[in-house]
Amino acid sequence: MELIICGVATIKGRENSLKETVTSIINQVDKLIVYQNGYKEIFDFLNNDKIEVYSSLETGIDMGDAGKFYTLSKCENSYYLSIDDDLIYPEDYVQNLITNLKKYDNKVIVSHHGRILTSDAKSYYKDAVVKYKCLDDVIAYDFVHFGGTGVMAFHTNLVKLKFEHFKTPNTADIWVGLFAQENNIPILVLPHNSGWIKYSDKFNTNNTIYNTYMNNSSIQDNLIINFNKSKVLKYGDSNSYKITFLIPTYNRYDKLSNLLTQINNETTANSIIYNDASTDDKYLNIENEFTNIKVIHGSQNNGKLNYQKTILTLFNEAKKSDSDYFILIADDFILCKSFEEHLKPFLNEHYITNIFSLRPEGWGKPGWVDGAFSASINGLNLIENIIPKTLKDVEGRSTGVWKRITDYFSTTNKSKYKLITLNYSLTQHDGNDDSKLHPIHRLKTPITAENFYNYYYGNKITIIGESNFIDKGKKKSSEDTSNGNKSKNNIKDKVSEPFIPPVQKTPTLNSPIEFDKSKLDNIKKGLETPKQSRITKINDDVFMAKSRKRNLKLGGR
Secondary structure, three states, X not given: OOEEEEEEEEEOOOHHHHHHHHHHHHHHOOEEEEEEEOOOOOOXXXXXOOEEEEEHHHHOOOOHHHHHHOOHHHOOOEEEEEEEOOEEOOOOHHHHHHHHHHHOOOOOEEEOOEEEEOOOOOOOOOOEEEEEOOOOOEOOXXXXXXXXXXXXXXXXXXXXXXXXXXXXXXXXXXXXXXXHHHOOOOEEEXXXXXXXXXXXXXXXXXXXXXXXXXXXXXXXXXXXXXXXXXXXXXXXXXXOOOEEEEEEEOOOHHHHHHHHHHHHHHOOOEEEEEEOOOOOHHHHHHHHHOOOEEEEEOOOOOOOOOHHHHHHHHHHHHOOOOOOEEEEOOOOEEEOOOHHHHHHHHOOOOEEEEOOOOOOOOOOOOOOOOOOEXXXXXXXXXXXHHOOOOOOOOOOOOOOHHHHHHHHHHHHOOOOOEEEEEOOEOEEEOOHHHOOOOOOHHHHOOOOOOOEHHHHOOOOOOEEEEOOOOOOOOOOOOEEOOOOEEOOOOOEOOOOOXXXXXXXXXXXXXOOOOOOHHHHHHHHHHHHOOOOOHHHHHHHHHHHHHHHHHHHHOOOO
């Protein structure tokens, strides 16, 4: 059983603020460790079976704020929270921290306070390029060099930190940051609103570590001399996830080349490509143009009628690889900026994560998967069994492959796997001008993600819906109580906070050929322009021919 253990260090004169801190946190944890520096007194509010009190007068050790980690080495297989004696924590504080740790598979340290130093930093306090404060608004997740230990949490199976690791008093934040870098553990600052965590007014606010050392930080500055400030560890840097792209392609070499350039330049992934018998000779030399790719050359074009064979060929080749996760994506897509970094938090054995959506609600159903998603090898095996065996080649109509998969997860899912919907599309479609499955229809009805992340870069990416296991023995409700409308699917809102449409930012594109919305506008404008009838055009052509002939006879040109 995983316990939730919390540690706080305190000093004499903060009894009243400590009481507020203890009162706000005690009902959210299984055990609270209180380390008293310079005194020993069991106040009434510390008389609780959950609370253990230690004193530097008994241990002979006064390391200031590091006392909050005094019993850490004894806390095995636990969630450990470190807090400060001058903060008041909200009722959902512990739940927030643990939820975020689980989101990252307990492989990060999380905090609501932190900083990133400049690459040439000499001063810990003064040379920070980014500062996040627990009392202010933090609008997005971000990885940092150092996190604030007063609002920090981690799992002890990952963080094997011991009290003995702290060598100087009142420098706990730095020692945790040094330990994290030495052990390749990312530190993640979590988003929150100002006022969610409150500052106590029941102590002398001038007597804080920051105020004490801000202008006399020689100890802190010496500790960061050998710290690598040029890199911030991020989730994925410390694990061995292997990712492979699965890419079907046919006679769109230039678009495929752009996609592979992004993959090679901006990710650590490999690629498996199925060339569906393209007639373009450029494909014959593709393995010499790009690294980390494997190409399967089909001898006969599957086209739309046998599209499922193309997908299954890629799946079968994926099974031969040693990758942990796979990303199926068409050759006419563009990745968002920092694609791998943004996707990794949603790589999970039981997630089929949709990385392309026309809009957050998809094709009338939340989470409609349209041929671009990430999954584990077992996830691919599940999808393989759902793919229809026969298809119909009808212009303007879907192959039926992705409709079948979406319907399975939204209506008949009997597996432990979930189809995950994000609030942003991590990819953009750039093939409306040269569709291979719907060449005419796609010009009339182009598809593009309205919520492509590049248009909102810097905002928080989160799950806004997920399909659930459907118990065959229970009658499935046809009502979607979240909006009062009837719904045939079982994808529901997952996040605890409501989704608020973000303010669009200036697009920051990251592709050799940048996606241009004006191209779609020109296509639509051309389609809307009244076309000249064929008879009228012939008559005009005949008239012009006669005119040219007459001009020649008259010596004109």
